[in-house]
Amino acid sequence: MKRGPLLLVFAILAVAGCQREERDTRPQSALGSGDQPAAVTALEPGGQRPASSDTKAGVFEANAFHLSEGKRLFNWFNCSGCHANGGGGMGPALMDQKWLYGSSIESIHATIRDGRPNGMPSFRDKIPDDQIWELAAFVRALSGNAPKSAAPSRDDDMMPHPSENRLPDAATLGKSP
Amino acid sequence: MLLLAGCSGWQSALDPKGPAAGELAWLIWFFTALCTVVWLLVMAVLIVPLARRPAPVGDPLVLDAAAERSKMRIVVAALAATALILVGLTLLSYFANRTLAAIGSDAVLTIRVTGHQWWWEVRYENDQPNRILTTANEIHIPAGEPVRLVVASTDVIHSFWVPNLSGKLDLIPGHENVLDLKADKPGVYRGQCAEFCGAQHANMSTFIIAEPRPVFDAWLNDQLRPAAAPVSAEAKTGHDLFLKRPCVMCHKIGGTIAGGTVAPNLTHIASRQTLAAGTLAMSRGNLAAWIADPQGIKPGAHMPVVGLNGDELNAIVAYLEGLK
Numbered sequence: 185m186k187r188g189p190l191l192l193v194f195a196i197l198a199v200a201g202c203q204r205e206e207r208d209t210r211p212q213s214a215l216g217s218g219d220q221p222a223a224v225t226a227l228e229p230g231g232q233r234p235a236s237s238d239t240k241a242g243v244f245e246a247n248a249f250h251l252s253e254g255k256r257l258f259n260w261f262n263c264s265g266c267h268a269n270g271g272g273g274m275g276p277a278l279m280d281q282k283w284l285y286g287s288s289i290e291s292i293h294a295t296i297r298d299g300r301p302n303g304m305p306s307f308r309d310k311i312p313d314d315q316i317w318e319l320a321a322f323v324r325a326l327s328g329n330a331p332k333s334a335a336p337s338r339d340d341d342m343m344p345h346p347s348e349n350r351l352p353d354a355a356t357l358g359k360s361p
Numbered sequence: 362m363l364l365l366a367g368c369s370g371w372q373s374a375l376d377p378k379g380p381a382a383g384e385l386a387w388l389i390w391f392f393t394a395l396c397t398v399v400w401l402l403v404m405a406v407l408i409v410p411l412a413r414r415p416a417p418v419g420d421p422l423v424l425d426a427a428a429e430r431s432k433m434r435i436v437v438a439a440l441a442a443t444a445l446i447l448v449g450l451t452l453l454s455y456f457a458n459r460t461l462a463a464i465g466s467d468a469v470l471t472i473r474v475t476g477h478q479w480w481w482e483v484r485y486e487n488d489q490p491n492r493i494l495t496t497a498n499e500i501h502i503p504a505g506e507p508v509r510l511v512v513a514s515t516d517v518i519h520s521f522w523v524p525n526l527s528g529k530l531d532l533i534p535g536h537e538n539v540l541d542l543k544a545d546k547p548g549v550y551r552g553q554c555a556e557f558c559g560a561q562h563a564n565m566s567t568f569i570i571a572e573p574r575p576v577f578d579a580w581l582n583d584q585l586r587p588a589a590a591p592v593s594a595e596a597k598t599g600h601d602l603f604l605k606r607p608c609v610m611c612h613k614i615g616g617t618i619a620g621g622t623v624a625p626n627l628t629h630i631a632s633r634q635t636l637a638a639g640t641l642a643m644s645r646g647n648l649a650a651w652i653a654d655p656q657g658i659k660p661g662a663h664m665p666v667v668g669l670n671g672d673e674l675n676a677i678v679a680y681l682e683g684l685k
Contacts, residue, residue: 210656210666256663260623261610312607312665340516340534 204334205248241289244317245324248334254322255336255348257315266303269344270326275303278326279345281354287329292320328354372551374524379543381464381527384457392450399446461528465541468509472500476512476519476532476554479561479662480625480638485581486511494584495613497625498638501580504571507543517559523552523569531556544571551639560661566639587616588628588684599680607667608677614684624664631684637662649678 244250258264266275276284285291285300296316299306307316325335328351335349377383475482485494502508512521514532522529527542544550554565572580591600603609604619611624619627630636634643637659641647653674655664669677 207661209661210654260621309605310607310610312667315607315665 204246207249240314240317241293244314244321245289246331246334247321248336250318251321251325251330251334251348252336253315254318254320254325257311257319258322261307261311261319263319271344278323279351281327287324289317289320289324292323293317296320322348326351328352372524372553374528376525378548378550379526379545381461381542382525384460385528388454388457391453395446395450461541464507464543465509465539467507468541469506470502470508472502472508472510474500474510474512474521474532476514476516476521476558477623478516478559479554479565479659481521481565481567482625492585494581495626496584496629497633498566498635499568499570499633501570501572501577502544503574503577504544504547506574507541510540510542511537512540513537518556519554519558519565520556521552521567522555523550523567525550526552526569529555542569544569547571547573547576549634561659564638564640564659566635568634568639584629584632588614590616591680591683593679593683595676595679596683597680599676599678602669602673602677603680606669606673606677607665611663627681627684629684631682637664645678645682648681649674652677 266273267278270279271277272279276282281287283291285295293316295304296311296319297306297308297313311319321330322336324330325348328348330348332349332353335347335351337347337349339347374382374389375386377386471486473482473484473486475484481498481500483496483498483500485492485496487493500510510521510530512530512532513536514534516534518534519532520529521532521540523542526544527540530538530540532538548571550569550571552567552569554562554567556562558565591597600617603614604617609619609621611621613620613622613626613628615626615628631643635641636643636647636651637655640659641651651658651664652667652669654666655662656666
Protein backbone atom coordinates (compact mmCIF):
# COMPACT_ATOMS: atom_id res chain seq x y z
CA MET A 185 0.00 0.00 0.00
CA LYS A 186 1.36 3.32 -0.95
CA ARG A 187 0.02 5.86 1.49
CA GLY A 188 2.11 8.78 0.30
CA PRO A 189 -0.04 9.85 -2.67
CA LEU A 190 -3.24 9.30 -0.66
CA LEU A 191 -1.98 11.51 2.16
CA LEU A 192 -0.98 14.15 -0.35
CA VAL A 193 -4.47 14.15 -1.83
CA PHE A 194 -5.98 14.57 1.64
CA ALA A 195 -3.57 17.40 2.43
CA ILE A 196 -4.56 19.20 -0.77
CA LEU A 197 -8.24 18.68 -0.01
CA ALA A 198 -7.69 20.08 3.49
CA VAL A 199 -5.98 23.17 2.10
CA ALA A 200 -9.00 23.81 -0.10
CA GLY A 201 -11.00 24.30 3.13
CA CYS A 202 -8.92 27.35 4.01
CA GLN A 203 -10.72 29.56 1.52
CA ARG A 204 -13.91 29.21 3.49
CA GLU A 205 -12.74 31.92 5.85
CA GLU A 206 -10.47 34.06 3.74
CA ARG A 207 -10.39 37.53 5.26
CA ASP A 208 -10.04 40.75 3.38
CA THR A 209 -10.35 43.42 6.03
CA ARG A 210 -8.78 46.12 3.91
CA PRO A 211 -11.10 46.47 0.93
CA GLN A 212 -11.09 49.14 -1.72
CA SER A 213 -12.35 52.14 0.19
CA ALA A 214 -15.83 52.72 -1.10
CA LEU A 215 -18.91 54.01 0.57
CA GLY A 216 -22.31 52.42 0.06
CA SER A 217 -22.42 53.36 -3.58
CA GLY A 218 -21.21 50.49 -5.70
CA ASP A 219 -21.29 50.76 -9.45
CA GLN A 220 -24.73 49.18 -9.53
CA PRO A 221 -27.38 51.43 -11.11
CA ALA A 222 -29.70 53.01 -8.56
CA ALA A 223 -32.81 51.01 -7.83
CA VAL A 224 -35.52 52.05 -10.24
CA THR A 225 -37.56 48.88 -10.19
CA ALA A 226 -38.81 49.24 -6.64
CA LEU A 227 -42.42 48.87 -7.76
CA GLU A 228 -41.99 45.32 -8.93
CA PRO A 229 -43.08 43.09 -6.08
CA GLY A 230 -41.27 39.80 -6.35
CA GLY A 231 -39.34 41.09 -9.32
CA GLN A 232 -35.65 40.38 -9.66
CA ARG A 233 -33.30 43.22 -10.27
CA PRO A 234 -30.99 42.71 -13.20
CA ALA A 235 -27.92 40.73 -12.21
CA SER A 236 -25.07 43.06 -11.40
CA SER A 237 -21.60 42.82 -12.78
CA ASP A 238 -20.20 43.12 -9.26
CA THR A 239 -18.15 40.03 -8.45
CA LYS A 240 -18.48 40.64 -4.73
CA ALA A 241 -21.82 38.84 -4.56
CA GLY A 242 -20.37 35.41 -5.14
CA VAL A 243 -17.32 36.03 -3.00
CA PHE A 244 -19.24 37.27 0.03
CA GLU A 245 -22.01 34.69 -0.04
CA ALA A 246 -19.78 31.65 0.47
CA ASN A 247 -17.29 33.19 2.87
CA ALA A 248 -17.68 32.33 6.56
CA PHE A 249 -15.82 35.45 7.68
CA HIS A 250 -18.07 37.83 5.74
CA LEU A 251 -21.19 35.98 6.90
CA SER A 252 -20.22 36.22 10.55
CA GLU A 253 -19.25 39.87 10.14
CA GLY A 254 -22.70 40.39 8.62
CA LYS A 255 -24.22 38.78 11.68
CA ARG A 256 -22.28 41.09 13.99
CA LEU A 257 -23.28 44.16 11.98
CA PHE A 258 -26.92 43.04 11.92
CA ASN A 259 -26.85 43.41 15.71
CA TRP A 260 -24.66 46.49 15.82
CA PHE A 261 -26.80 48.45 13.38
CA ASN A 262 -29.98 47.37 15.15
CA CYS A 263 -31.62 45.67 12.19
CA SER A 264 -33.52 43.75 14.88
CA GLY A 265 -35.24 47.01 15.83
CA CYS A 266 -37.64 46.39 12.93
CA HIS A 267 -36.84 42.87 11.70
CA ALA A 268 -36.61 41.26 15.18
CA ASN A 269 -33.79 38.74 14.67
CA GLY A 270 -35.33 37.82 11.33
CA GLY A 271 -38.75 37.10 12.76
CA GLY A 272 -40.19 40.39 11.56
CA GLY A 273 -42.12 43.07 13.38
CA MET A 274 -42.39 46.58 12.06
CA GLY A 275 -40.40 45.32 9.09
CA PRO A 276 -40.95 42.10 7.15
CA ALA A 277 -39.66 38.75 8.39
CA LEU A 278 -36.31 37.70 6.96
CA MET A 279 -36.29 34.04 7.93
CA ASP A 280 -39.03 32.90 5.55
CA GLN A 281 -39.00 32.34 1.80
CA LYS A 282 -41.11 35.36 0.90
CA TRP A 283 -39.17 38.06 -0.86
CA LEU A 284 -40.86 41.36 -1.72
CA TYR A 285 -37.95 42.54 -3.81
CA GLY A 286 -36.19 39.38 -4.91
CA SER A 287 -34.01 36.91 -3.08
CA SER A 288 -30.71 37.52 -4.85
CA ILE A 289 -27.89 39.05 -2.84
CA GLU A 290 -27.84 41.94 -5.32
CA SER A 291 -31.48 42.73 -4.53
CA ILE A 292 -30.84 42.66 -0.80
CA HIS A 293 -27.75 44.82 -1.25
CA ALA A 294 -29.88 47.33 -3.19
CA THR A 295 -32.56 47.23 -0.49
CA ILE A 296 -30.09 48.10 2.25
CA ARG A 297 -28.25 50.67 0.18
CA ASP A 298 -31.19 52.51 -1.34
CA GLY A 299 -34.05 51.67 0.99
CA ARG A 300 -37.55 50.55 0.01
CA PRO A 301 -40.97 52.19 0.23
CA ASN A 302 -42.89 52.08 3.50
CA GLY A 303 -40.13 52.13 6.04
CA MET A 304 -36.84 50.63 4.94
CA PRO A 305 -34.36 53.50 5.20
CA SER A 306 -31.46 54.00 2.84
CA PHE A 307 -28.02 53.35 4.26
CA ARG A 308 -26.18 54.77 1.28
CA ASP A 309 -23.01 56.52 2.54
CA LYS A 310 -23.82 55.39 6.07
CA ILE A 311 -22.42 51.88 5.67
CA PRO A 312 -19.28 51.10 3.64
CA ASP A 313 -20.07 49.07 0.54
CA ASP A 314 -18.33 45.89 1.72
CA GLN A 315 -20.28 45.90 4.95
CA ILE A 316 -23.54 46.16 2.98
CA TRP A 317 -22.51 43.06 1.05
CA GLU A 318 -21.74 41.32 4.35
CA LEU A 319 -25.15 42.26 5.71
CA ALA A 320 -26.88 41.12 2.53
CA ALA A 321 -25.06 37.78 2.63
CA PHE A 322 -26.12 37.29 6.24
CA VAL A 323 -29.74 38.18 5.49
CA ARG A 324 -29.76 35.35 2.98
CA ALA A 325 -28.25 33.03 5.60
CA LEU A 326 -31.18 33.84 7.91
CA SER A 327 -33.51 31.85 5.66
CA GLY A 328 -31.14 28.99 4.86
CA ASN A 329 -29.91 30.44 1.58
CA ALA A 330 -26.20 30.36 2.49
CA PRO A 331 -23.96 27.29 2.19
CA LYS A 332 -24.06 25.30 5.43
CA SER A 333 -20.27 25.09 5.44
CA ALA A 334 -20.02 28.87 5.71
CA ALA A 335 -23.15 30.03 7.56
CA PRO A 336 -22.58 31.29 11.14
CA SER A 337 -22.77 28.66 13.84
CA ARG A 338 -23.58 28.86 17.54
CA ASP A 339 -23.77 32.33 19.15
CA ASP A 340 -21.70 33.17 22.19
CA ASP A 341 -24.78 34.22 24.11
CA MET A 342 -28.50 33.45 24.16
CA MET A 343 -29.80 32.51 20.74
CA PRO A 344 -33.16 33.73 19.46
CA HIS A 345 -33.34 30.86 16.95
CA PRO A 346 -31.23 27.90 15.83
CA SER A 347 -27.91 28.93 14.37
CA GLU A 348 -27.91 29.76 10.66
CA ASN A 349 -25.92 26.67 9.66
CA ARG A 350 -28.59 24.45 11.19
CA LEU A 351 -31.49 25.92 9.23
CA PRO A 352 -33.16 23.74 6.61
CA ASP A 353 -31.68 24.29 3.19
CA ALA A 354 -33.87 26.76 1.32
CA ALA A 355 -33.20 25.11 -2.03
CA THR A 356 -34.79 21.80 -0.98
CA LEU A 357 -37.25 23.08 1.61
CA GLY A 358 -40.78 21.76 1.16
CA LYS A 359 -39.83 19.62 -1.83
CA SER A 360 -39.79 15.85 -1.69
CA PRO A 361 -36.35 14.43 -2.38
CA MET B 362 19.10 39.58 38.95
CA LEU B 363 20.24 41.65 36.00
CA LEU B 364 17.13 40.55 34.10
CA LEU B 365 14.91 41.58 37.00
CA ALA B 366 16.41 45.06 36.90
CA GLY B 367 14.35 45.55 33.73
CA CYS B 368 11.18 45.04 35.73
CA SER B 369 11.10 48.33 37.59
CA GLY B 370 8.77 51.11 36.57
CA TRP B 371 6.43 51.00 33.56
CA GLN B 372 3.92 48.14 33.78
CA SER B 373 5.62 45.86 36.28
CA ALA B 374 4.19 43.74 39.07
CA LEU B 375 7.51 44.08 40.91
CA ASP B 376 7.17 47.84 41.17
CA PRO B 377 3.97 48.20 43.20
CA LYS B 378 2.26 51.59 43.37
CA GLY B 379 -0.79 50.58 45.38
CA PRO B 380 -1.73 48.38 48.33
CA ALA B 381 -3.08 45.50 46.22
CA ALA B 382 0.02 45.30 44.06
CA GLY B 383 2.17 45.81 47.18
CA GLU B 384 0.60 42.83 48.89
CA LEU B 385 1.09 40.69 45.78
CA ALA B 386 4.69 41.84 45.24
CA TRP B 387 5.52 40.98 48.84
CA LEU B 388 3.98 37.56 48.32
CA ILE B 389 5.94 37.01 45.10
CA TRP B 390 9.24 37.91 46.77
CA PHE B 391 8.55 35.81 49.88
CA PHE B 392 7.54 32.74 47.83
CA THR B 393 10.57 33.11 45.58
CA ALA B 394 12.97 33.55 48.49
CA LEU B 395 11.60 30.64 50.50
CA CYS B 396 11.50 28.32 47.49
CA THR B 397 15.07 29.32 46.62
CA VAL B 398 16.26 28.43 50.14
CA VAL B 399 14.45 25.08 49.98
CA TRP B 400 15.87 24.38 46.53
CA LEU B 401 19.43 25.18 47.68
CA LEU B 402 19.05 22.92 50.72
CA VAL B 403 17.76 20.03 48.61
CA MET B 404 20.58 20.49 46.12
CA ALA B 405 23.16 20.55 48.94
CA VAL B 406 21.78 17.34 50.45
CA LEU B 407 21.90 15.76 47.00
CA ILE B 408 25.36 16.93 45.97
CA VAL B 409 27.23 16.14 49.20
CA PRO B 410 26.69 12.34 49.07
CA LEU B 411 27.20 12.34 45.29
CA ALA B 412 30.59 13.97 45.69
CA ARG B 413 31.68 11.58 48.47
CA ARG B 414 33.58 8.43 47.57
CA PRO B 415 31.02 5.59 47.76
CA ALA B 416 31.36 3.27 50.75
CA PRO B 417 32.04 -0.40 49.94
CA VAL B 418 28.76 -2.29 49.60
CA GLY B 419 28.25 -4.79 52.41
CA ASP B 420 25.74 -7.59 52.77
CA PRO B 421 22.31 -6.00 51.96
CA LEU B 422 20.56 -8.34 54.37
CA VAL B 423 22.52 -7.14 57.37
CA LEU B 424 20.77 -4.07 58.82
CA ASP B 425 22.00 -1.81 61.56
CA ALA B 426 18.86 -0.98 63.57
CA ALA B 427 20.23 2.27 65.04
CA ALA B 428 21.31 3.63 61.62
CA GLU B 429 17.97 2.73 60.04
CA ARG B 430 16.10 4.55 62.82
CA SER B 431 18.11 7.72 62.35
CA LYS B 432 17.52 7.60 58.55
CA MET B 433 13.78 7.24 59.17
CA ARG B 434 13.85 10.24 61.51
CA ILE B 435 15.54 12.36 58.85
CA VAL B 436 12.95 11.43 56.20
CA VAL B 437 10.02 12.12 58.57
CA ALA B 438 11.52 15.45 59.61
CA ALA B 439 11.95 16.49 55.94
CA LEU B 440 8.36 15.47 55.19
CA ALA B 441 7.05 17.43 58.18
CA ALA B 442 9.07 20.48 57.13
CA THR B 443 7.61 20.27 53.60
CA ALA B 444 4.07 20.02 54.93
CA LEU B 445 4.66 22.92 57.32
CA ILE B 446 6.06 25.14 54.58
CA LEU B 447 3.18 24.34 52.23
CA VAL B 448 0.56 25.03 54.91
CA GLY B 449 2.40 28.22 55.85
CA LEU B 450 2.44 29.47 52.25
CA THR B 451 -1.24 28.62 51.84
CA LEU B 452 -2.09 30.61 54.97
CA LEU B 453 0.03 33.53 53.78
CA SER B 454 -1.76 33.71 50.43
CA TYR B 455 -5.10 33.36 52.23
CA PHE B 456 -4.36 36.37 54.42
CA ALA B 457 -3.04 38.32 51.44
CA ASN B 458 -6.37 37.62 49.71
CA ARG B 459 -8.24 38.97 52.73
CA THR B 460 -6.22 42.14 52.56
CA LEU B 461 -6.99 42.47 48.82
CA ALA B 462 -10.69 41.98 49.45
CA ALA B 463 -10.72 44.64 52.17
CA ILE B 464 -9.32 47.37 49.91
CA GLY B 465 -12.63 48.14 48.27
CA SER B 466 -14.79 48.05 51.37
CA ASP B 467 -14.84 51.85 51.42
CA ALA B 468 -14.58 52.44 47.67
CA VAL B 469 -15.41 56.01 46.71
CA LEU B 470 -16.18 55.25 43.09
CA THR B 471 -17.67 52.43 41.04
CA ILE B 472 -16.40 52.16 37.49
CA ARG B 473 -17.81 49.67 35.04
CA VAL B 474 -15.16 48.39 32.64
CA THR B 475 -16.46 46.44 29.64
CA GLY B 476 -14.08 44.62 27.34
CA HIS B 477 -14.68 44.75 23.60
CA GLN B 478 -12.57 43.43 20.75
CA TRP B 479 -10.17 45.39 21.09
CA TRP B 480 -10.79 48.32 23.37
CA TRP B 481 -12.14 49.09 26.83
CA GLU B 482 -15.42 50.81 27.56
CA VAL B 483 -15.29 52.77 30.82
CA ARG B 484 -18.44 53.91 32.58
CA TYR B 485 -18.49 55.92 35.80
CA GLU B 486 -21.57 54.90 37.76
CA ASN B 487 -23.58 57.46 39.67
CA ASP B 488 -26.97 57.58 41.36
CA GLN B 489 -27.84 60.62 39.29
CA PRO B 490 -28.26 59.61 35.65
CA ASN B 491 -26.89 62.92 34.41
CA ARG B 492 -23.64 62.24 36.28
CA ILE B 493 -22.98 58.91 34.55
CA LEU B 494 -19.99 59.20 32.28
CA THR B 495 -19.01 56.87 29.45
CA THR B 496 -15.52 57.04 27.98
CA ALA B 497 -12.96 54.62 26.61
CA ASN B 498 -9.54 53.12 27.26
CA GLU B 499 -8.39 55.64 29.89
CA ILE B 500 -9.52 55.31 33.48
CA HIS B 501 -9.01 58.38 35.63
CA ILE B 502 -9.12 57.77 39.38
CA PRO B 503 -8.45 59.91 42.43
CA ALA B 504 -5.04 59.05 43.90
CA GLY B 505 -4.97 57.65 47.42
CA GLU B 506 -8.62 56.61 47.34
CA PRO B 507 -9.88 53.07 46.77
CA VAL B 508 -12.06 52.51 43.68
CA ARG B 509 -14.12 49.55 42.64
CA LEU B 510 -14.03 48.24 39.06
CA VAL B 511 -16.94 46.09 37.95
CA VAL B 512 -15.68 44.24 34.90
CA ALA B 513 -17.50 42.28 32.20
CA SER B 514 -17.29 41.67 28.46
CA THR B 515 -19.59 41.74 25.45
CA ASP B 516 -17.82 39.31 23.14
CA VAL B 517 -15.01 37.03 24.32
CA ILE B 518 -13.09 36.66 27.57
CA HIS B 519 -10.61 39.46 28.21
CA SER B 520 -8.49 40.07 31.28
CA PHE B 521 -7.84 43.39 32.98
CA TRP B 522 -4.30 43.76 34.28
CA VAL B 523 -2.57 46.90 35.48
CA PRO B 524 0.47 45.23 37.10
CA ASN B 525 1.60 48.27 39.10
CA LEU B 526 -1.75 48.50 40.86
CA SER B 527 -3.34 45.06 41.14
CA GLY B 528 -3.50 41.47 40.03
CA LYS B 529 -5.31 40.46 36.88
CA LEU B 530 -9.00 39.69 36.66
CA ASP B 531 -10.97 38.13 33.81
CA LEU B 532 -13.72 40.00 31.96
CA ILE B 533 -16.34 37.38 31.17
CA PRO B 534 -19.36 37.78 28.87
CA GLY B 535 -22.54 37.74 30.91
CA HIS B 536 -20.80 37.71 34.27
CA GLU B 537 -19.57 40.57 36.45
CA ASN B 538 -16.31 40.41 38.36
CA VAL B 539 -15.22 42.97 40.93
CA LEU B 540 -11.69 44.33 41.22
CA ASP B 541 -10.75 46.82 43.92
CA LEU B 542 -7.65 48.90 43.65
CA LYS B 543 -5.99 52.01 44.91
CA ALA B 544 -3.13 54.10 43.57
CA ASP B 545 -1.02 55.55 46.37
CA LYS B 546 0.45 58.35 44.29
CA PRO B 547 -0.62 60.26 41.18
CA GLY B 548 0.75 58.82 37.97
CA VAL B 549 -0.05 57.03 34.73
CA TYR B 550 -0.13 53.25 35.01
CA ARG B 551 -0.27 51.15 31.88
CA GLY B 552 -2.42 48.05 31.69
CA GLN B 553 -2.89 45.37 29.12
CA CYS B 554 -5.44 42.72 28.19
CA ALA B 555 -3.98 39.57 29.72
CA GLU B 556 -6.17 36.90 28.12
CA PHE B 557 -5.71 36.16 24.43
CA CYS B 558 -8.82 37.60 22.78
CA GLY B 559 -8.19 37.60 19.05
CA ALA B 560 -6.19 39.27 16.31
CA GLN B 561 -5.48 42.55 18.10
CA HIS B 562 -5.05 41.26 21.65
CA ALA B 563 -1.58 42.81 21.76
CA ASN B 564 -2.96 46.24 20.88
CA MET B 565 -5.54 46.30 23.64
CA SER B 566 -4.01 48.36 26.37
CA THR B 567 -5.47 50.72 28.91
CA PHE B 568 -4.19 53.44 31.18
CA ILE B 569 -5.11 54.18 34.75
CA ILE B 570 -4.46 57.83 35.39
CA ALA B 571 -4.35 58.64 39.09
CA GLU B 572 -4.72 62.32 39.92
CA PRO B 573 -5.08 64.39 43.09
CA ARG B 574 -8.75 64.76 44.10
CA PRO B 575 -9.27 68.35 42.81
CA VAL B 576 -7.75 67.51 39.41
CA PHE B 577 -9.88 64.38 39.18
CA ASP B 578 -13.07 66.26 40.06
CA ALA B 579 -12.30 68.91 37.47
CA TRP B 580 -11.66 66.20 34.87
CA LEU B 581 -14.93 64.44 35.68
CA ASN B 582 -16.97 67.65 35.44
CA ASP B 583 -15.25 68.49 32.19
CA GLN B 584 -15.99 65.09 30.69
CA LEU B 585 -19.65 65.28 31.70
CA ARG B 586 -20.21 68.29 29.45
CA PRO B 587 -21.49 67.67 25.91
CA ALA B 588 -19.00 67.85 23.08
CA ALA B 589 -17.47 71.18 22.16
CA ALA B 590 -19.20 72.85 19.22
CA PRO B 591 -17.01 73.13 16.10
CA VAL B 592 -15.44 76.58 15.74
CA SER B 593 -13.63 76.80 12.39
CA ALA B 594 -15.43 76.39 9.08
CA GLU B 595 -13.43 73.23 8.39
CA ALA B 596 -14.43 71.74 11.72
CA LYS B 597 -18.07 72.58 11.02
CA THR B 598 -17.84 70.73 7.73
CA GLY B 599 -16.24 67.86 9.61
CA HIS B 600 -19.10 67.83 12.12
CA ASP B 601 -21.67 67.59 9.31
CA LEU B 602 -19.67 64.90 7.51
CA PHE B 603 -19.32 62.88 10.70
CA LEU B 604 -23.09 62.75 11.00
CA LYS B 605 -23.60 61.85 7.33
CA ARG B 606 -20.92 59.19 6.99
CA PRO B 607 -20.46 55.71 8.50
CA CYS B 608 -18.87 57.19 11.67
CA VAL B 609 -22.32 57.89 13.02
CA MET B 610 -23.38 54.23 12.83
CA CYS B 611 -21.08 53.12 15.67
CA HIS B 612 -19.73 56.13 17.59
CA LYS B 613 -21.35 58.49 20.04
CA ILE B 614 -20.62 62.17 20.42
CA GLY B 615 -22.55 63.67 23.31
CA GLY B 616 -24.68 66.64 22.30
CA THR B 617 -25.08 65.51 18.66
CA ILE B 618 -27.34 62.92 17.05
CA ALA B 619 -24.43 60.48 16.83
CA GLY B 620 -25.49 57.87 19.37
CA GLY B 621 -23.81 54.59 18.49
CA THR B 622 -22.71 52.56 21.47
CA VAL B 623 -20.76 49.72 19.86
CA ALA B 624 -17.55 51.72 19.39
CA PRO B 625 -15.62 54.11 21.67
CA ASN B 626 -17.41 57.26 22.79
CA LEU B 627 -15.76 60.21 21.03
CA THR B 628 -17.33 63.08 23.00
CA HIS B 629 -13.93 64.12 24.41
CA ILE B 630 -11.61 62.05 22.27
CA ALA B 631 -8.96 64.74 21.91
CA SER B 632 -8.56 64.87 25.70
CA ARG B 633 -7.30 61.30 25.72
CA GLN B 634 -3.59 60.50 25.45
CA THR B 635 -3.84 57.64 22.99
CA LEU B 636 -5.91 56.34 20.09
CA ALA B 637 -7.20 52.84 19.37
CA ALA B 638 -6.59 51.47 22.89
CA GLY B 639 -3.03 52.64 23.29
CA THR B 640 -1.96 51.81 19.74
CA LEU B 641 -1.14 55.38 18.66
CA ALA B 642 -0.36 58.59 20.50
CA MET B 643 -3.06 61.24 20.20
CA SER B 644 -2.15 63.70 17.46
CA ARG B 645 -3.76 65.16 14.40
CA GLY B 646 -1.58 63.07 12.11
CA ASN B 647 -2.36 59.84 13.94
CA LEU B 648 -6.08 60.61 13.96
CA ALA B 649 -5.99 61.03 10.18
CA ALA B 650 -3.89 57.88 9.75
CA TRP B 651 -6.24 55.86 11.90
CA ILE B 652 -9.37 56.97 10.03
CA ALA B 653 -7.74 56.60 6.61
CA ASP B 654 -6.35 53.12 7.18
CA PRO B 655 -7.43 51.44 10.42
CA GLN B 656 -6.85 48.00 8.93
CA GLY B 657 -3.24 48.82 8.16
CA ILE B 658 -2.60 49.95 11.74
CA LYS B 659 -4.70 47.37 13.57
CA PRO B 660 -5.56 44.58 11.09
CA GLY B 661 -8.82 42.87 11.96
CA ALA B 662 -10.13 45.67 14.18
CA HIS B 663 -13.83 46.39 13.78
CA MET B 664 -13.20 49.93 12.53
CA PRO B 665 -13.76 49.62 8.77
CA VAL B 666 -12.11 51.49 5.95
CA VAL B 667 -14.60 54.21 5.08
CA GLY B 668 -14.37 55.91 1.74
CA LEU B 669 -13.40 59.53 2.39
CA ASN B 670 -11.51 61.80 0.10
CA GLY B 671 -8.66 63.97 1.35
CA ASP B 672 -10.75 67.06 2.04
CA GLU B 673 -13.40 65.07 3.89
CA LEU B 674 -10.74 63.34 5.99
CA ASN B 675 -9.12 66.66 6.87
CA ALA B 676 -12.44 68.16 7.87
CA ILE B 677 -13.40 65.23 10.10
CA VAL B 678 -9.99 65.25 11.75
CA ALA B 679 -10.27 68.99 12.33
CA TYR B 680 -13.59 68.41 14.06
CA LEU B 681 -12.38 65.49 16.20
CA GLU B 682 -9.24 67.37 17.18
CA GLY B 683 -11.43 70.04 18.74
CA LEU B 684 -13.30 67.57 20.94
CA LYS B 685 -11.20 68.24 24.04
